[in-house]
Amino acid sequence: MLVLTYAEENYLKAIYHLSEGGQHNVSTNDLSKEMKTKPASVSDMLRRLSEKEVINYRKYYGVTITEMGKKAALQIVRKHRLWEVFLVEKLMFSWDEVHDVAEELEHIKSQLLIQRLDDFLGNPKYDPHGDPIPDEYGDVKSRPRLPLNEMEIQESGQIVAVRDSSAAFLRYLDKVGAYIGARVKILDKVEFDGSLEILVDNKKNLFMSKDVAGNILVIQTS
Amino acid sequence: MLVLTYAEENYLKAIYHLSEGGQHNVSTNDLSKEMKTKPASVSDMLRRLSEKEVINYRKYYGVTITEMGKKAALQIVRKHRLWEVFLVEKLMFSWDEVHDVAEELEHIKSQLLIQRLDDFLGNPKYDPHGDPIPDEYGDVKSRPRLPLNEMEIQESGQIVAVRDSSAAFLRYLDKVGAYIGARVKILDKVEFDGSLEILVDNKKNLFMSKDVAGNILVIQTS
DNA sequence: ATTAATATTTAGATAAGGCTAAATGGGTAA
């Protein structure tokens, strides 16, 4: 039976995310950047993870995640996001405060705990950052979504997620009222720098750089 | 600033409990039994803990916990018991299922989390096993309590805690209806083996060995 | 096709936490 250590779980989750769910290869260097460890440490960990058959590792050519690895990663992601919902909905954390705590809580090992937590929260489908919560079988309901800056003038949509979930960025969004679920309409786009003017919830005008808009993900409604 | 590892926290908590809050010495062997590790491993850990000044360690003479150590231990106990309340009250765990999960949850590091959890639970004073929950300063409201077998015939009391909180014992108590808060009255005590007959909640007669009764703690009401 | 630059792995250390086996201290009983 597969048992991963705390550190192995973190690496595996990082591989899952960097490969966007197993679509691409992940390089040692990218992983070392993500994990804030040295490439040498990553090489070592990759050897261990491939012994446990959660990744395919070919020296010098990066790794891909195996089916078993994907399943394991999805369970960690599920736990991470459920705990984030708990922190925001029940303990009144703001969405920029939850990540680090969830980073620890995701490693608690108890099937029963997660099943009960899921029920207690009303089986939420999305976390506070708009990311989908895998179900107990690892199935994910993903919505087709695009960065806000790729919408055209006059088009409308709804904010469903953020790409960058650093505390600083999330606090900025809070301040300007661009929360998950907010309805947005593109009023104008500046050719020169790609910045845009948007209408939030049919009442608030907002100027936004292309950079910021690129980190806000929407589903298009018209 | 004091930072303890996961393993150090577990040892320190064990020392706190075995010394009954810092009253007695704790021996290497007792600790090794409690922690299910070899005495040699304990010696090693004691060296590390005494370097961090949470215990006083004199070779061959066991350890005592320092004031700093007591503070740290009480914070872990606080977290453990608050999580137990959460599991029972909110996630509908039974009182014999919570211990192992709380044993992991108690190590999550976030002041904010614990403060919010405490509020969310309505600042409970006792955990599901009747043990007092230290407040954020480490102060404990303890009730004078005695083992059920030390009460005399005709005396009444209320169950407030259990000494042995193994799952098997807790399930037994559940079955016979001896929950925390139940009112009990001693109807008879058998001289020969110390077993007793008690009345539970003024309606249910129950026979109980001295051994079982010794693990049930009550406050006397008459 | 070489060479230079960059990415990756290997080698050798270290710290935490565990183990077994061997050495040693302390208390007790003769």
Added chain:
DNA sequence: TTACCCATTTAGCCTTATCTAAATATTAAT
């Protein structure tokens, strides 16, 4: 007071996870 038993510590080894420095493979540029 001496011998013996038991508790405890020390020594030496292992695994995980990290690091630095050195070696080597791959890729890009000339």
